[in-house]
Structure formats: structure tokens, C-alpha cells
Amino acid sequence: MLYFLKTKKLDIETGQSDIALLNEKEAWHYGIHAGDKLKLSWKDKSLTVEANTTKTKVKAGHIGLYADIWKKKSIPTGQIMQIEFQERPKSIQAIQKRLQGKHLDYKEIYQIMSDIVTDKLSRTQLTYFVASGYLNEYNNEELVFLTKAMAETGDCLKFKGIVADKHSIGGLAGNRTSMIVIPIVAACGVLIPKTSSRAITSPSGTADTMEVLAPVSFTVDKIKALIKKHRTCMVWGGGLNLAPADDKILRVAYPIALEPLNKAIVSIMAKKVACGVTHLIIDMPVGPTTKVKDMKLARHLETKFKLVAHKFGIKIKVIMTQSEDPVGLGVGPALEARDVLRVLQQKAERPGDLENKSLHLAGELLELVGRAKKGHGAKLAWKTLETGAAWKKMQEIIKAQGGNPNIEPNQILLGAHKHYINATHSGKIIFTDNQGINTICRILGAPAEKLAGIYLNKEYGEHVRKGERLFTLYASNKERIRLAQEALKKMTIFKIR
Amino acid sequence: MLYFLKTKKLDIETGQSDIALLNEKEAWHYGIHAGDKLKLSWKDKSLTVEANTTKTKVKAGHIGLYADIWKKKSIPTGQIMQIEFQERPKSIQAIQKRLQGKHLDYKEIYQIMSDIVTDKLSRTQLTYFVASGYLNEYNNEELVFLTKAMAETGDCLKFKGIVADKHSIGGLAGNRTSMIVIPIVAACGVLIPKTSSRAITSPSGTADTMEVLAPVSFTVDKIKALIKKHRTCMVWGGGLNLAPADDKILRVAYPIALEPLNKAIVSIMAKKVACGVTHLIIDMPVGPTTKVKDMKLARHLETKFKLVAHKFGIKIKVIMTQSEDPVGLGVGPALEARDVLRVLQQKAERPGDLENKSLHLAGELLELVGRAKKGHGAKLAWKTLETGAAWKKMQEIIKAQGGNPNIEPNQILLGAHKHYINATHSGKIIFTDNQGINTICRILGAPAEKLAGIYLNKEYGEHVRKGERLFTLYASNKERIRLAQEALKKMTIFKIR
Numbered sequence: 006m007l008y009f010l011k012t013k014k015l016d017i018e019t020g021q022s023d024i025a026l027l028n029e030k031e032a033w034h035y036g037i038h039a040g041d042k043l044k045l046s047w048k049d050k051s052l053t054v055e056a057n058t059t060k061t062k063v064k065a066g067h068i069g070l071y072a073d074i075w076k077k078k079s080i081p082t083g084q085i086m087q088i089e090f091q092e093r094p095k096s097i098q099a100i101q102k103r104l105q106g107k108h109l110d111y112k113e114i115y116q117i118m119s120d121i122v123t124d125k126l127s128r129t130q131l132t133y134f135v136a137s138g139y140l141n142e143y144n145n146e147e148l149v150f151l152t153k154a155m156a157e158t159g160d161c162l163k164f165k166g167i168v169a170d171k172h173s174i175g176g177l178a179g180n181r182t183s184m185i186v187i188p189i190v191a192a193c194g195v196l197i198p199k200t201s202s203r204a205i206t207s208p209s210g211t212a213d214t215m216e217v218l219a220p221v222s223f224t225v226d227k228i229k230a231l232i233k234k235h236r237t238c239m240v241w242g243g244g245l246n247l248a249p250a251d252d253k254i255l256r257v258a259y260p261i262a263l264e265p266l267n268k269a270i271v272s273i274m275a276k277k278v279a280c281g282v283t284h285l286i287i288d289m290p291v292g293p294t295t296k297v298k299d300m301k302l303a304r305h306l307e308t309k310f311k312l313v314a315h316k317f318g319i320k321i322k323v324i325m326t327q328s329e330d331p332v333g334l335g336v337g338p339a340l341e342a343r344d345v346l347r348v349l350q351q352k353a354e355r356p357g358d359l360e361n362k363s364l365h366l367a368g369e370l371l372e373l374v375g376r377a378k379k380g381h382g383a384k385l386a387w388k389t390l391e392t393g394a395a396w397k398k399m400q401e402i403i404k405a406q407g408g409n410p411n412i413e414p415n416q417i418l419l420g421a422h423k424h425y426i427n428a429t430h431s432g433k434i435i436f437t438d439n440q441g442i443n444t445i446c447r448i449l450g451a452p453a454e455k456l457a458g459i460y461l462n463k464e465y466g467e468h469v470r471k472g473e474r475l476f477t478l479y480a481s482n483k484e485r486i487r488l489a490q491e492a493l494k495k496m497t498i499f500k501i502r
Numbered sequence: 503m504l505y506f507l508k509t510k511k512l513d514i515e516t517g518q519s520d521i522a523l524l525n526e527k528e529a530w531h532y533g534i535h536a537g538d539k540l541k542l543s544w545k546d547k548s549l550t551v552e553a554n555t556t557k558t559k560v561k562a563g564h565i566g567l568y569a570d571i572w573k574k575k576s577i578p579t580g581q582i583m584q585i586e587f588q589e590r591p592k593s594i595q596a597i598q599k600r601l602q603g604k605h606l607d608y609k610e611i612y613q614i615m616s617d618i619v620t621d622k623l624s625r626t627q628l629t630y631f632v633a634s635g636y637l638n639e640y641n642n643e644e645l646v647f648l649t650k651a652m653a654e655t656g657d658c659l660k661f662k663g664i665v666a667d668k669h670s671i672g673g674l675a676g677n678r679t680s681m682i683v684i685p686i687v688a689a690c691g692v693l694i695p696k697t698s699s700r701a702i703t704s705p706s707g708t709a710d711t712m713e714v715l716a717p718v719s720f721t722v723d724k725i726k727a728l729i730k731k732h733r734t735c736m737v738w739g740g741g742l743n744l745a746p747a748d749d750k751i752l753r754v755a756y757p758i759a760l761e762p763l764n765k766a767i768v769s770i771m772a773k774k775v776a777c778g779v780t781h782l783i784i785d786m787p788v789g790p791t792t793k794v795k796d797m798k799l800a801r802h803l804e805t806k807f808k809l810v811a812h813k814f815g816i817k818i819k820v821i822m823t824q825s826e827d828p829v830g831l832g833v834g835p836a837l838e839a840r841d842v843l844r845v846l847q848q849k850a851e852r853p854g855d856l857e858n859k860s861l862h863l864a865g866e867l868l869e870l871v872g873r874a875k876k877g878h879g880a881k882l883a884w885k886t887l888e889t890g891a892a893w894k895k896m897q898e899i900i901k902a903q904g905g906n907p908n909i910e911p912n913q914i915l916l917g918a919h920k921h922y923i924n925a926t927h928s929g930k931i932i933f934t935d936n937q938g939i940n941t942i943c944r945i946l947g948a949p950a951e952k953l954a955g956i957y958l959n960k961e962y963g964e965h966v967r968k969g970e971r972l973f974t975l976y977a978s979n980k981e982r983i984r985l986a987q988e989a990l991k992k993m994t995i996f997k998i999r
Binding site for chain 1: 512513514515516527530531533535536537538554556557558559569590594597598601602603624625626627629630633634636637638753754756757758759760944947950951
């Protein structure tokens with residue numbers, strides 16, 4: 006069905022995908038519902054929008070366009086548009102199939118990913134697809150298809166020879182091993198280009214922490230140049246078009262607060278495939294306050310990771326570590342960056358757990374790529390760190406990305422306001438609330454406020470005396486400290502007995 | 503977490519639930535994502551809104567409110583608002599449970615329905631709930647809980663004694679039996695207040711067709727007065743607050759074009775419970791081009807209908823009829839209203855199938871309420887129709903609702919433009935494309951254009967000669983006729999062999 010409407014500019018940005026506003030009665034007339042996709046054509050151009058309806062704001066005969074659209078496409082007011090009702094996107098049939106308990110072939114999965122990336126699916130339709138993954142679990146074939154399609158509907162990087170990578174499954178506060186593992190492995194001559202994410206629900210992602218030391222947002226060309234020259238980088242992956250369907254899926258998964266773990270495998274592996282990774286270490290913290298709650302689930306995920314990696318010719322090793330407390334002493338971008346510098350510069354006050362874990366992971370990766378014999382990786386990693394070679398490589402990266410390569414840990418700016426939390430009684434710390442620490446850091450302003458966060462003066466397993474300092478809150482203003490104090494009344498960060 | 507923002511009025515209506523626009527960076531700072539629910543408080547008032555974010559339109563420190571909100575609540579620009587991040591609504595846990603394959607108790611289901619009705623669930627969260635119904639089918643207990651909760655979260659009508667009703671499962675073109683059954687049964691002295699829906703995907707709903715003869719939109723008080731005086735009515739139910747969760751669920755079910763039939767039972771029965779119905783006839787057309795495709799599914803639905811009805815003390819009978827072609831000769835509001843008048847006034851050109859089906863359904867209902875002995879209902883219905891008592895009752899309804907009680911079938915205004923479609927060869931009509939007829943009527947402008955639609959000059963099973971008139975298109979302008987002609991090139995309404 007074809008008809009014509011005159012454009013009307015609406016002076017507002019929705020910040021969302023392209024939405025056009027139709028007169029409610031007219032839309033009804035044409036059988037168009039809110040959420041339907043319409044194709045608008047004028048001159049030799051065209052555009053797909055999602056229909057919203059209004060009783061009063063747009064008169065019959067007109068179509069209202071939000072600023073997001075008319076600015077981007079420079080469409081004048083009063084432009085006559087040909088309106089075509091878009092058939093339901095092709096992938097709807099495939100989504101219906103999954104909702105009816107069936108499984109999909111590659112062509113169907115590719116169609117879904119392609120319709121996600123090109124915004125042909127509405128948010129509601131996308132939600133149905135994500136929902137189908139909970140009750141009708143992806144089988145092994147589908148996991149591989151999803152990974153392949155998610156990678157192929159975005160840009161893909163290509164390198165010659167071995168490309169190493171290390172990935173931590175989130176959920177553990179402070180866990181900034183990447184920023185130590187990467188320089189160690191790179192210093193050993195291995196190609197290891199690292200793209201990281203920013204925090205979504207945690208107080209800092211690797212990209213947020215690295216940004217304390219140097220810029221992390223670059224164009225694809227600049228990143229390629231960095232890798233060519235230095236054989237490594239530590240940049241934010243969000244500006245690139247790597248597995249772009251994943252971000253859109255994450256956005257609708259957030260409101261239900263329930264991530265299907267099989268889906269997490271696809272998210273991770275699709276990005277690795279797109280980045281051309283050939284050798285991969287997965288750091289999987291296991292514990293009641295992390296994403297992977299127990300060893301049974303960990304083993305299940307390991308099997309799936311191996312299965313998918315194998316199909317793409319990626320050598321993989323999954324390192325599971327029982328974890329209950331944060332890795333490192335600082336949580337929040339600046340405090341974590343300080344921990345990282347202390348380890349790389351081998352300062353006396355460096356956090357031992359962060360160093361040990363990083364050496365273990367780096368060692369495993371060096372063995373996986375064949376740079377060290379089995380059982381000798383950690384030793385090579387330790388030597389690389391201890392001799393200063395890793396710090397030298399890190400200085401090279403910081404300088405190349407535009408930071409100060411001579412920065413000292415104590416030069417890092419922390420929140421202007423701090424507040425100490427002391428022990429109310431003596432005893433041993435028998436529990437650390439990892440998720441609680443994340444929540445308090447968010448309240449203090451991390452990750453938007455780089456300077457905000459928590460420094461742990463004591464750790465899991467230590468003995469403390471009444472009145473002794475347990476941890477320190479950092480924030481840019483007093484109000485944030487006050488809000489954190491309020492929240493702390495309702496939770497116990499350390500259990501002491 | 504508490505903070506404060508100044509209001510800014512945005513001069514636009516979204517027509518959707520309450521949405522507030524936050525500065526993107528500030529929202530991120532506070533850990534608020536698009537789609538999160540926020541509680542706004544000022545003076546002694548408060549309001550729940552859904553957060554959207556913008557890079558440019560709202561500065562940090564401000565919150566943008568759409569006209570839908572500030573007009574309704576009369577909030578001035580510059581009003582300081584206390585903003586509270588709303589915890590995820592309580593029902594999210596229940597929705598997660600269903601997505602994990604578990605079933606819910608009454609408390610959980612009530613919480614979901616209540617959060618839907620009060621707009622505490624976002625569209626995405628609601629979609630997860632609806633999606634859970636496909637893969638994790640509702641068990642019998644849940645069907646009853648859903649029906650009860652859906653009725654109880656809206657208004658409920660209460661009457662003394664027997665309250666009769668008749669409901670047709672949609673999908674069959676023309677099927678306007680209600681407008682004949684209601685006056686017959688009402689003329690026999692039975693209390694039968696009828697609330698109907700408007701068309702959603704079909705070319706006319708009972709409310710659309712009745713509206714050709716008299717107004718159908720009234721306040722609850724006016725409807726109660728109509729029922730008290732006349733013991734019947736034929737009004738639009740959409741203006742009432744009967745099982746309001748159902749409409750919101752339908753809106754997110756539409757984009758996936760896949761209605762779980764168990765869900766349809768809940769939709770229907772919740773409205774009947776809310777209307778206080780005690781005796782109910784379900785007209786269930788069964789056939790490849792209707793909603794219920796075969797007898798196996800029909801029997802399954804019958805069992806579920808009986809189970810739910812029984813729990814609420816409703817006497818029910820499900821009438822299944824093998825149906826492949828439209829009931830009546832006209833499709834579209836005006837053409838259907840003409841058919842109805844011809845039957846009620848016993849005109850020679852009345853469509854026999856519509857009369858017969860109506861008499862059958864009315865007879866069954868008269869038997870169910872005990873007004874006729876078993877096997878004698880249809881006879882009583884026929885007598886009531888033939889003596890003019892049913893038409894007299896219909897005149898009373900039309901007059902009470904503000905229409906012209908003396909209207910003749912031929913006085914009904916039809917589309918100003920008509921076009922005949924003739925047989926291209928001779929033979930017998932062996933198939934009628936019921937869904938195709940609906941599509942063409944939509945293209946002709948029905949139901950928004952009351953005058954538009956199709957009149958069938960021939961019916962299923964009839965013999966036709968080449969060149970003989972098959973059906974007639976009616977529309978308010980030539981363009982609509984032309985569009986229908988284009989569409990007809992791609993489909994076969996009648997198969998002739």
C-alpha cells in the first residue's frame with residue numbers, strides 16, 4: 006500500500022533509532038500500528054522508520070520527523086514523502102520458529118543478525134528473539150551460527166600469523182589483569198591487539214581504567230596503525246563496528262536483568278572472531294558473588310567455549326579460579342590504574358593477588374602461543390615483569406596512544422573527598438561482598454567520575470582490630486560520600502568474625 | 503539513590519506512556535539506562551516515568567518532560583523534582599521465573615497484571631512476559647490465575663441473576679451474528695448487556711458495525727443506565743476499564759504476529775468475568791482461513807474454555823462450526839449493518855447463512871439460560887425473529903443509544919465509488935479466501951471508512967457463468983478502488999472450477 010504525506014519537523018531528539026510520528030486516526034485508517042516499520046522515499050533517497058502515533062501533534066496528511074532524522078538526512082519541512090508499509094522483516098518468521106521451540110539454520114540466524122544491525126527489527130521484536138534464548142536454549146550448532154553471523158554482520162580485522170588475546174568474564178571488582186598481561190605478552194614479541202569495553206553495570210571496565218593513563222577512543226585506521234607499529238594496543242572497542250548486533254541485544258537484555266550464559270559465549274567469541282584472534286585465554290572467576298556461581302556451570306561453559314572456538318580454529322584455554330574477593334586493592338578507574346602501575350613498576354605497595362593472577366594468565370597465554378614450554382610460561386612472564394620489560398612496553402603503548410609514559414602511581418589523581426570506614430569489632434574477615442563494593446563505587450560516581458571508588462585497606466582472610474581502617478571511600482564531592490554512607494547502612498561489605 | 507533536577511517542558515506529545523528525557527551523560531553518571539523507571543516527586547505529588555536519554559536536547563541538571571505529562575499533571579517549567587531510581591518492579595522476578603521454565607502462583611501473576619496496569623513494567627519487560635507464554639505454556643492453574651488477576655486489576659460490573667453473553671472468536675469476514683442474537687435473546691426477557699471491540703486487524707468489529715446504526719461510546723454510568731432500563735445494550739467496551747491489562751498485552755503481541763491461543767482464552771474470559779457474565783455461548787468458526795485451523799485445536803480450546811469458565815461459575819457452551827467462507831454477503835461496517843437489518847426486518851434479500859447461524863447461536867443461548875427446553879431454543883429464536891419482536895427490541899436499543907430506530911436497510915449509505923469484479927470463466931466456486939477479503943476491505947478503507955467494503959454477489963458453492971458479477975468493491979474515492987484492483991492482481995478471492 007502506497008500513500009503520500011508531507012514532512013513536519015519536530016524540534017526534539019529522541020536519541021533512539023529513527024522514529025516518525027503519524028496522526029493516530031490516519032495511521033489507524035491505513036492499518037499502521039505504533040511500532041510498525043515504514044519506508045519513506047523522496048527524490049532518489051529512502052529511509053526506514055518506526056511509526057509512533059499521536060492524537061494532536063501531527064495532523065492528518067503530515068508525518069512528523071524527529072531531529073535525529075531530519076538533521077542527519079537534511080530533509081526540509083513540507084517535503085512530500087512516499088510512504089510504504091514495510092512487510093514484517095524476514096527474520097520475524099525465524100523468531101516465531103524459535104518461540105515455538107524449534108531451532109534455526111545458518112541462513113535464518115544470519116537474517117536475524119542482519120535485521121538487527123540494519124535496525125529492521127523493532128525493540129519489541131528484538132526482545133522476542135532474546136526471550137527465545139532463555140526457554141529454548143541454543144544448541145551447539147546455533148551457538149556456532151550465532152557467533153559466525155554476529156561477526157560477519159560487522160567489520161572484521163585480519164592479521165597474519167598468531168594473534169593472542171585474553172578475556173575476563175566480568176563480575177569481579179578490580180580484576181584489571183588485562184593491563185598487566187597485555188604488556189607482558191607484547192614484550193615477549195607476541196601480536197596482541199586489545200579492544201576492551203567500558204563498564205555497563207560495574208564501576209569500571211578495562212577501557213575506563215586505561216583511559217586514566219591515555220586516550221582509548223580512536224578511528225579504525227588509527228588503531229590499525231598502532232597495531233602495525235607496536236604489535237599491540239589497549240583501546241576501546243565500542244567505536245569500532247565489531248559484532249555490532251551484540252550491543253543492540255545487550256540493550257534489551259538489561260531490563261530483564263537475566264543474561265543467558267550461552268548468549269555470553271556468543272558475545273565474547275563473536276568479537277574474538279571479528280578481531281582475528283587465533284589464541285585465547287579465558288579468565289573465569291567462579292564464586293557466589295561473580296557471574297559464574299559454581300564449578301558445575303563453569304565446566305559447562307568451558308565445554309561450550311571450546312566447541313565454538315574449535316569451529317573457528319581458535320586455540321583456547323579456560324582458566325577457572327575460585328574467587329570471592331576483589332583482585333587488587335583499588336576499585337574504580339583511577340584506583341585500579343594506580344594498582345596496575347604499582348605492579349608494572351614493581352613498587353613495594355603493589356597488590357600481590359593482582360600480580361600473581363596476571364602472571365598466571367600471562368604464563369598460560371605464552372604457553373598457548375608456543376612462546377614458552379609447558380610449565381615455564383609463568384616464569385617467563387615473571388622475568389618479563391621483574392626486568393622492567395613489561396613496564397617499558399606499557400610506556401610505549403601509553404606514549405603511542407597520547408598519554409604520559411613517565412607517570413608514577415602516586416601522581417594519579419584520586420577523589421578530592423575521602424572517608425574512612427573502620428572495623429566495629431575485632432576478628433577475621435570471612436566474607437567480602439564483591440557486588441556490594443561495585444554498588445558503592447557506582448554511588449560514589451564511578452566510572453563516569455574517574456577519581457571515585459573504594460580502596461581496600463584490608464582484604465579477605467586478614468585479622469583486624471576494632472577501630473582499624475577497613476576501606477576508604479573516594480568521591481569528587483561530599484554529597485556522593487554521604488549517599489554512599491547511607492547505602493552502607495543497609496549492607497555489610499566485610500563480614501568479621 | 504536520590505537527586506534533584508529542574509523540569510524543562512518539551513512541546514511534543516508522544517501518545518505513549520509517560521516518558522522523561524535525561525541528559526545522556528548525566529544518566530550514565532547515575533547508572534540510569536534508557537527504559538529504567540524513575541519516581542519524580544515534587545510538593546506532595548509524585549509520578550513514575552520511563553527514562554529516555556538525549557545527548558543535546560536536555561542539559562545536565564534538567565529533566566525534559568513531554569506534553570503528555572506536563573499538561574496532565576500541570577507541572578511548571580523550572581520545578582525542582584526529586585528523582586528516585588525505582589528498583590526493578592517486583593514482577594520482574596516472576597517474569598524471570600517464567601523465562602526459566604517455572605510456573606507462577608496467584609500472588610506472582612497478580613503482581614504482573616498490577617504492574618502492567620499501573621505502567622510499572624516497560625514495554626520491553628512486558629514483552630518478556632508475553633514471550634514466556636509461547637515456550638513455557640500456561641498450565642491450567644495459571645490460566646485461571648491470569649483470568650482472575652486480569653479481571654480484578656480493572657473495573658468489574660455486577661448484576662443480580664442470570665447474565666447472558668455470546669462471543670465469536672474472530673477471523674471470519676462478515677460474521678455479525680451478535681447484532682441479531684442479542685436482540686432475539688433480549689426480546690425473550692434475558693439480561694444480555696453486550697460490550698464489543700473495534701476491529702484490530704479485521705475490516706470491522708461489532709462495535710464498528712453497530713456504530714453505523716447508533717453511537718456506541720458511552721461513560722460507565724450511561725451504560726449502567728442503559729442496561730437498567732432496557733436489560734441490554736450494544737456498546738464499545740474500549741472506553742471502560744474492563745480487564746485493562748489485556749489491551750496492553752495485545753499491543754506488544756501484535757509486532758510478532760503470533761497469538762498464543764491459550765492467551766486468547768484468558769483475554770476473552772477475563773472480560774466476561776469483569777462483566778459479571780453467568781451464561782456464555784462461544785461461537786468458534788473452524789477452518790484453514792480462520793483463527794482456529796482444525797478440529798483438534800478446537801477441541802483443545804473447548805476443554806480450556808470449560809475449565810476456566812467452571813472455576814468462575816460460568817455456564818458455557820462452545821459451538822464449533824466448520825467455516826470457510828464469510829457469513830453474510832457484506833463485509834465492512836455499512837455493508838454488514840445492511841445485512842443485519844435485512845435479517846432483523848425479514849427482507850427477501852436477507853443472507854440465509856447469517857440468519858441461520860444467528861438462530862442457531864441464539865437458540866443455544868436460550869437453552870443454556872433455561873428459557874427454552876433442550877432442542878427447542880432455535881424454534882423460540884425463530885419465532886422471536888419472525889414475529890418482529892427481535893426487530894422491535896433492536897429498535898429500542900438503537901433509539902436508546904441515540905440512533906434512528908426507523909432506518910431501512912436501503913437507507914444505509916455505501917461508498918460513493920463502486921467497481922464490479924466479474925468471473926473470468928464459468929464453473930463452481932470451490933474456495934473463498936476469507937483472509938483475502940479482509941485484506942481488500944482494509945485497502946478499501948474499512949473500518950475507518952464505514953462506507954467501504956465488499957459485497958459478495960456470489961457465494962461458496964454457487965455455479966457462475968463467465969462474465970457474471972462475482973463481487974462489488976465500495977470505497978469513498980477512486981484511489982482506494984485503484985489500490986484494491988492492484989492488490990487483487992496478486993490474489994484469488996474465489997477459486998472457480
